[in-house]
Amino acid sequence: MTASLPPLGRPHRFSRRTFLKVSAAGVGGLAAGQPLAGSAGAAEAGAKRPNFMVIICDQLNLDAIAAHGCPHVKTPNLDRLIARGTTFMESHSTNPVCSPARSSIFTGRMPVETGVTSNNLPINPGVPNMGEWLRRTGYQTVYCGKWHLPEGYPHLVMPGFEVMPVGQAQGDLCDPIVSRECEAFLNSRAGGEPFLLVASFLQPHDICYWSIHHDRLVPADLPFAELTGRLPPVPPNNQSRPKAPAKLDRLVFRGFSEAQWRYYLWCYYRMVEILDADVGRLLAALETSGHADNTIVLFTSDHGEGGGRHSHVQKWYPYEESVKVPLIVSCPGRVAEGLRDADHLVSGLDLMSTVCDYAGVAPPPNVRGLSLRPLLEKRAAAWRDYLVTEHHQVGRMVRTARWKYVHYEGDPVEQLFDLKNDPWEMKNLYDDPQCADVVKDHRRRLEEWQSQMIAAPAVAPKAPGPPKKN
């Protein structure tokens, strides 16, 4: 079967046809600062507006957190955040690569619209970022940590944010400085206008170098005898290679023995614990500084990590290990506590709409995300029944409650996984005659989605300076 879909990323006029059962609240042309008439946010605008602490990390699997069921890692601080808030188990990166995913988190737009379809690209200047949007409404907006849009760390002057500087180049691990500077910010702040503080950590991204430098960092012989018998097992789909578009097959990592995969995973979980400690410093600072009661914490990752599933390392691809990311929202008294939401498909797109909703302002025009607020407050809400992610510029994934469909433009091989019965994505059903209608339905959804995209003008990638990183 060969799909015949419209080319990806071409400019389109915005269509009122929508992928939603209902329109996203606030999609439209309202100006920043305008209360969101008729929504819960209208009341927010008149009350004390909340602060936001957006915590972003890099390359964290949804299931690499103890509270999400991982027995190989200790994450007491993320566990505490989850216990005090709502965690989404069907949360997706818009494009599991650093820069594209981050562009969506900060704009509510798809990467094809922000223009950040690969690493080291800037956000299309016509698309406002979260800082620009909230600053116009009276928020103090502060950024600390990894940016990667396009520079790894932001300059002192950047659109929409004051910058607390921490690093100088991509791959430069500064997470303890990020948490320390954010603690200083929280301690020194004594009221006034509400704030949006972004704390952007690099870990557990260092794992990228355990594949890039695998000959040095992951030797054939286990480098620590004490770890014998203590390493996590390889995932059950480690050797699974379902039929895939050519671009996905090229990403298979063939260099490791089972023992090396296990040591690689052990190292990854230590990086997650390093991250957890810095998250803990932020949460403690929030409490001791007195801001906890009026600060909504949103935690997410730009993308996941292969972790040996399908013999993959790193990210990019539409498999669960790459595209699923944690999304945790916490603010006791405002947000449901101890709620694990496995029913709603959510996206990195949704942070912008959620922040705007709680801030009591309309989101920017054409945002594709939905406010999570009804879900966070356990209110009934119509919700999207599918979402789309982007990959390698020409690849798209359509996710519905049960199915995952993958299409790469120009590639005759598609993918269809039944996630209910095949959660490890080991059996590609795209050419199973019994699934023909499912494939057809997902193609239709993809076509519908693509027709809404307003593609950004093409921008040449900025040449990254050394050291190079992904």
Added chain:
Amino acid sequence: MPEKARSPADIFSLNEAATLLKTFRLPQGVFDPKGAWDHAYRVCSLIGDGSVVGSLRVRRAPAADGATLSVDYRKNVTDGCTYDVAATIRCRDDAFASAIGWEVSSQARKATGEVLESTALTQSAALKDGALVVTAGRRERRTPVATPCTTHWSLFDAVQRLPRGPGEPLKFTLLDDLDHVKPGQSLAYRGAFDVALAAAAGSTRLHAFHQLGEGSLPVLYWLDDSGRLLFVISGIHGYLWEERRAS
């Protein structure tokens, strides 16, 4: 006993820093790890061939109940800015240089030297009644801690005096970056290695310890025969000893 000098490129963890070590110069002079000393390190990112991203200076002054470590850490930042940490750590006279307490101040500075006030943080801490109590102004944060416990910088000191040879690993709680409490650490002697450091004639006998534990990638400490700590390498991050310039 090691038999033949090996290149850093062939030794786990030194291999990450092999390119930077090509120009490494061995320190000269007598060293007493129990006395007063003053070490300087390049803070390195070991991605690719490696690059220097900051500096670290650690000074030890013996005291009646142990020692005081003075730490000055500088990280290079975008636009000519720096991030500076100055810490004074009071340590016990034991195998871990266990922490008694510390004071720390940190801040980012613009290229002009101007402090970015929102980043400035001053804290003190003490270990008492089974807890780490961190104080910043009128704010106090208390975290339960299992002893013995020591800071990551105190290990730069302690490891220089540890016995070398087979034996049970030392077990402790790490105060990583001073206040990240990470229990379940172990520190073990890894062995002696005759290493061919390019800038040194012949081979150099190095001793290694490794640290494993919760919330930390393996850390390898490399010392010369006198006990002087030369390199600390953890994954793609490293501290490499350097001759301190006169200030």
